[in-house]
Amino acid sequence: MLAHIDGDSFFASIEQSVKPHLKGKPVVTGKERNIVAAASIEAKKLGITRGVTLWDAKKMCPELVVLPTDYETVSLFSKRMYDIIRRYTPVVEEYSVDEAFADLSGLRRYHHASYEQIAAKIQNDIHAELGITVTLGIAPTKTLCKIATDKGKPAGLVSIHRSRIDDALVDVAIENVWNIGPATAALLRKFGMRTALQFKQRPEEHIQKLLTKPGMQTWQELNGMQTIGFEEEKTSYKSIGKSKTFTPPSNNKEFIFAQLMKNIENACMKARRYHQGAKSITIYLRTKEFRGHGMEGTVERVTAYPNELVDAVRTMFEHIWKPGYYRATGVFLANLQPLNPMQPTLFENPATLVKYTKLYGAIDELREHYGKHSVHLAASLPAQSFQHVSARGDMPIRRATTLKGETKRKRLPIPMLQVKLR
């Protein structure tokens, strides 16, 4: 049996957990972006959902509490949620910041408990220790687990037994099945499959003709055959993307190029951490009107060193640059391959390569000690010193609080309760 654990209104619930005076009140996060990124259960009841503009949300509920996203505290809670689940099983997939899959198979005797009881313990521990609720779905496959969780939202525990799969699927619309996109859903509806049950009951040959492998896997999963396995911790990536939005939008060419280079530095940093380098790089700019321009280029040799990319990026940037206001830049490193051993190209001085390897070895060490971007390219300087223009109170409280010995970049990895003690 597998379990899917899903934090209820995760970001907003965390705010209510560290600021207990907000319990029971409608709370949303996303102030820094002017849209609702997460809504508490109380806010959802008023019709405020993810993606609504803050302006509209305030109209729906004038006493709405609007907070900036506190990524620091969210990631601490996320890690603790996984740690609690790992007390019960070693096989845990950190699916996203607020979701995990866990394999409970064969653990009933060890815990002297049924699967439902193990799940209830996980749920209780998370609630008692983190002050947030999670919904748990238990089923023989991941896809069925997701359906169980949907049924249990919020704070519920739903189990789909192998013998009761049909009952669970009868009222599930095909587009609400995990991994079924809008196009696939439309196709399946055309062939008379409106519910997950109708899809599940079609003969295998029929589905095989209609769908490719991932669709077939979903069909098998709904039929109780586990075909989607557990992903171990990532040791490599196929591609790495980094993008950043800046407020207000800017028309300063050097500043926008600097933003782009900073993304490249970030992406390269991540690639180096996994001992990977890129053979191909894509850059894109997003205008104020949300239109995007992009371009892809290849490099001669696999690299994860911004110095080697700066000229190529400059050329591509000049190519796609049009005067105007931009709100974001991004990069994609693709065609990733192992960085070591590196082979210089035919006409390259091998010493240059050795130099970069050493240089970035040192830069990565400095970063460990002094924080990200302690050493960076001159080209990204205008982006490094830039602070988002923001209204007062846009910074999460935890970020605005520096304890003795902490810096803006290096902080204690423990959540802080924000209450006024009498």
Place this chain on the structure above:
Amino acid sequence: MWPSPAEEELLDTISFDEWLIEPSTFIVKVQNNAMQDAGIFQDDIVIFRRGQKPKSGDIVIADVEGQWMMRYYQIEDSRPVLYPANGNYEAVRPEELAVIGVIRSVIRKY
């Protein structure tokens, strides 16, 4: 190379992190001297364990009808009482009480 006799001893150490940060611990900044006689002063950082059931004599963080306080927790006549460790504060015998956690350590950085 001879193995160092200190090597096996080293295996039995824990880091300050492990020593202080137990599962489910949170921190909170102390904002008054209500617990000064217990050695907890304003601006100290207190580490508490969230969700832990309090015993008589524990120092707890509690919610008394929307007011948050850190006090000694005592059970008297099977009812909870919150005692300060400072003569200028009064004991509280709450009708309703929610204990959010139990204090585990106090940190004062000079």
